[in-house]
Amino acid sequence: MYNVREISPQIYWIGGNDRRLEQFENLFPLTNGVSYNSWLILDEKTAIIDTVDDAVTDQYLENIEHLMQGRELDYLIINHMEPDHCGNIENLVRRYPNVKVVGNKKSFQLFNQFYNMDITDNQMLVGEGDEISLGKHNLKIITAPMVHWPEVMMNYETTEGILFAADAFGTFGALTGNLFDDEVDYRNLYLDESRRYYANIVGKFGAQVQSVFRKISSFKINMICSLHGPIFRSDLNLILDLYDKWSKYEPEKEGVVIFYGSMYGNTANTADALANKLGQRGVKDIRVYDVSKTHPSYIISDIWKYSHLVAAAPTYNMGLYYPMDNLLHEMAALGVKNRKVAIIGNHSWSSAAQKLMTERFSSMKNMEIIGETFDIKSRLKDDEEQKLDDLADVIAASVLGNTEE
Numbered sequence: 001m002y003n004v005r006e007i008s009p010q011i012y013w014i015g016g017n018d019r020r021l022e023q024f025e026n027l028f029p030l031t032n033g034v035s036y037n038s039w040l041i042l043d044e045k046t047a048i049i050d051t052v053d054d055a056v057t058d059q060y061l062e063n064i065e066h067l068m069q070g071r072e073l074d075y076l077i078i079n080h081m082e083p084d085h086c087g088n089i090e091n092l093v094r095r096y097p098n099v100k101v102v103g104n105k106k107s108f109q110l111f112n113q114f115y116n117m118d119i120t121d122n123q124m125l126v127g128e129g130d131e132i133s134l135g136k137h138n139l140k141i142i143t144a145p146m147v148h149w150p151e152v153m154m155n156y157e158t159t160e161g162i163l164f165a166a167d168a169f170g171t172f173g174a175l176t177g178n179l180f181d182d183e184v185d186y187r188n189l190y191l192d193e194s195r196r197y198y199a200n201i202v203g204k205f206g207a208q209v210q211s212v213f214r215k216i217s218s219f220k221i222n223m224i225c226s227l228h229g230p231i232f233r234s235d236l237n238l239i240l241d242l243y244d245k246w247s248k249y250e251p252e253k254e255g256v257v258i259f260y261g262s263m264y265g266n267t268a269n270t271a272d273a274l275a276n277k278l279g280q281r282g283v284k285d286i287r288v289y290d291v292s293k294t295h296p297s298y299i300i301s302d303i304w305k306y307s308h309l310v311a312a313a314p315t316y317n318m319g320l321y322y323p324m325d326n327l328l329h330e331m332a333a334l335g336v337k338n339r340k341v342a343i344i345g346n347h348s349w350s351s352a353a354q355k356l357m358t359e360r361f362s363s364m365k366n367m368e369i370i371g372e373t374f375d376i377k378s379r380l381k382d383d384e385e386q387k388l389d390d391l392a393d394v395i396a397a398s399v400l401g402n403t404e405e
């Protein structure tokens with residue numbers, strides 16, 4: 001059965017949902033699937049914007065057949081040459097051998113690396129500002145390198161003011177029949193997953209996102225169509241403002257993310273006691289995570305959201321407890337910056353974790369270490385409570401001071 005929807009006159013969503021995939025990029029857990037969006041424009045000329053993952057091929061081809069009614073496909077525009085969007089280029093070229101496949105030099109280079117089909121005769125090379133006229137609709141090419149691959153492009157549809165934004169503004173979470181932001185409770189159903197998607201997948205490329213913002217600032221945008229998740233047409237500023245913040249590495253909120261590693265529960269106990277003390281000092285948004293339990297992508301997402309961080313972990317084989325080591329490595333790789341951080345180590349005979357965590361945070365940009373970093377000796381005793389009180393005082397003053405400003 002076909003499954004399509006007209007999103008604007010002559011423009012259709014023709015994508016599919018995958019609720020079986022365990023992990024996006026085989027890396028990020030999906031609790032509610034993901035959608036692969038693709039768009040068909042049926043004007044005097046016909047055009048498809050991006051394809052979909054292999055997982056939804058049957059549905060996809062059925063959707064296209066239903067809408068095309070035997071028409072020829074004139075253009076297949078490839079904004080992103082990642083396999084979850086390119087799984088059907090070969091199928092479409094086979095079905096529509098005269099189709100012009102639209103991309104840039106880098107897109108075709110990547111196509112040739114991933115696939116065996118020779119599409120040289122179909123290639124149509126485009127660059128910044130080029131326009132493709134379909135009749136009533138006109139697509140302007142915006143290059144968006146490294147948001148989040150080098151070949152990425154976006155298209156601005158000039159008649160309706162639609163931005164086809166490749167992966168930008170996307171989210172984990174399959175679609176539910178409510179395709180538009182005003183049809184779903186976006187803030188409750190998608191926003192956290194959208195942040196997790198941004199932080200983990202696009203997060204490293206804040207400067208490149210800012211550069212796209214500069215390019216599109218003069219366009220009147222009425223709708224944003226991402227390759228994953230709902231379409232924005234009513235509260236565009238919600239996602240645009242968040243993307244602006246996220247890509248500048250500015251926290252959305254004052255709050256504290258405490259993430260700890262612990263084998264025997266002693267570091268966990270200290271983290272919980274600190275959280276309790278912060279709560280009693282009036283700090284409102286406190287999140288506590290066990291790095292061995294919660295997937296790093298969720299912790300990274302909250303690190304993007306909040307202003308203050310506390311990392312606590314034991315020494316392990318004269319190094320840093322592995323899950324914390326891994327999390328800090330991911331943070332550095334994603335370019336996390338501009339946060340205030342407190343550090344607590346733990347050791348039983350020879351300390352390394354405290355020093356290593358301090359080094360890791362110091363190597364990230366503008367991470368200010370606040371309070372007195374200290375090292376627990378196996379278990380924090382009641383007569384050492386002052387250390388925790390002092391740290392809680394400093395963190396609470398910093399959070400509440402910023403909140404009051």
Ligand SMILES: Cc1cc2nc3c(=O)[nH]c(=O)nc-3n(C[C@H](O)[C@H](O)[C@H](O)COP(=O)(O)O)c2cc1C
Pocket residue numbers: 261262263264265266267268314315316317318319346347348349350351352377378379
């Ligand atoms: C495999 C292993 C290696 C460890 N390596 C060190 C070490 O190099 N130096 C040290 O002082 N403690 C080491 N420890 C001990 C822990 O760091 C220490 O007991 C800590 O208090 C554990 O914190 P927790 O109670 O929160 O799990 C090691 C423990 C394990 C299980």
